[in-house]
Amino acid sequence: MNLRSLLLASLLSLGALVGPGGGVAHAERDNTPKELKHVGVDEHLDGQLPLDATFRNENGAMVRLGDYFKGERPALFILAYHSCPVICGMIQHAAATAMKEVPWSVGKEYDLVVVSIDPRDTPETATKKKASIAGAYGRQGAEAGMHYLVGDKQQIDRVTTAVGFQYEYDERQQQYAHPAVVMLVKPNGQMARYLYGLEYDPKDVRLGLLEASNGRSISTIEKVILYCYHYDPQDGKYSLMATRVMQLSGFVTVLVLGSFLGVMWTRERRRKKAEDTRLPQERDAYQRRSAVTEN
Structure with missing residues (x-):
């Protein structure tokens, strides 16, 4: 790779394309190379993917994007291309590394959907890339939840426009x-969330999936975790909210204290009831012994 390509990759990896709100920093466009003037992300949160967009999967079968979004489970969604010499492979392997640390499994609780932005990519190149990422992920049966799609430029542009890519x-x-x-x-x-960079914190991926799931299959503990974190668009990641932690700590303290007092109150009631039952029995026994002694 020549110096120009390395410079381009470095700018991408350092996040120079993304402004504070996740979109392109328009004020900085005049200082960027011409190749990057129209490159970036305009986040379309809650924007709808074109579910009727058609592609070929890694097996060569014609599919609709909506085949992978039927209301059952969320997805980690990546736009890349398979002949990319640097960034795309790094992004996907970084995602696989993060996904390995997430309790949920691809193919069970969520899917991985990768759409190529290069019309020259084929089902064969998609198959090779899928095999590489499935191997990096390493969980048995995950391939069923990994979907690599290729298509023509018109369909690709429908998707990239919809997500602001x-x-x-x-x-x-x-x-x-x-x-x-x-x-x-x-x-x-x-669209639920965008995560940036060449490394992804497993916590961010997990929280993003929890958020994207719309409450489906979330345990009480996971709900508590999601309550304590919020997405910071400035940093492009989730952060712990001190106020929520304090609120939750206060709630837990009251709950524990209330439970303790409840247990103590129940024990006291049982003890008093036992005494109230025992005293008449002891009194009757004493009277019987006294009567025997007098006789």
């Missing part, structure tokens, strides 16, 4: 300039 083809380098981002999508195909 802006990319540019560099004819000279024969490569695509694109942002480093993964997305969490709700079971109905609506």
Whole structure:
């Protein structure tokens, strides 16, 4: 790879494409290379994926994007291309590394959907990439929940426009300039969250999936975890909210104290009831012994 490509990859990996709110920092566009002037992300939270968009999966079968968003489970959604020399592979392997640390499993609680932005990609290239990521993920049976899609430019652009993913083809380098981002999508195909960078905190992926799931199959503990964290668009990740932790701590304290007092009150009632039952019995026994003694 030449110096120009390395510079491009470095700019992407450092997040130079993404402004404070997740979109392109328009004020900085004049200082960026021309290849990056139209590259970035405009977040479309709650925006709808074009579910009728058609692609071929890694097996060559024609599918609709909506086949993977039937209201059953959320998805980790990635836009990439399979001949990418640096960024795409790093993004997908970083996602696989994070997913390994998430209790939920691909194919059970959520899916992985990867759409190629390169019309030249084929089911064969998709199969190879899927095998690589499935191997990196390493959980048995996960392949059933990994979906690698390829299609023509019209269908690709429908998807990228819907999610606010802006990319540019560099004819000279024969490569695509694109942002480093993964997305969490709700079971109905609506955008829930965007996570940026070349490394993803497993906590962020887990919380993003919990948030995208719309409450489906979330345990009480997971609800508590989600309550304590919120997504910080400035940092592009989830952070612990001190006020919520204090509220939750106060609630837990009251709950524990109330439970303790309840147990003590119940014990006292039982003790008093036992005494009230025992005293007449002891009195009767004493009277009987006294009567025997007098006789």
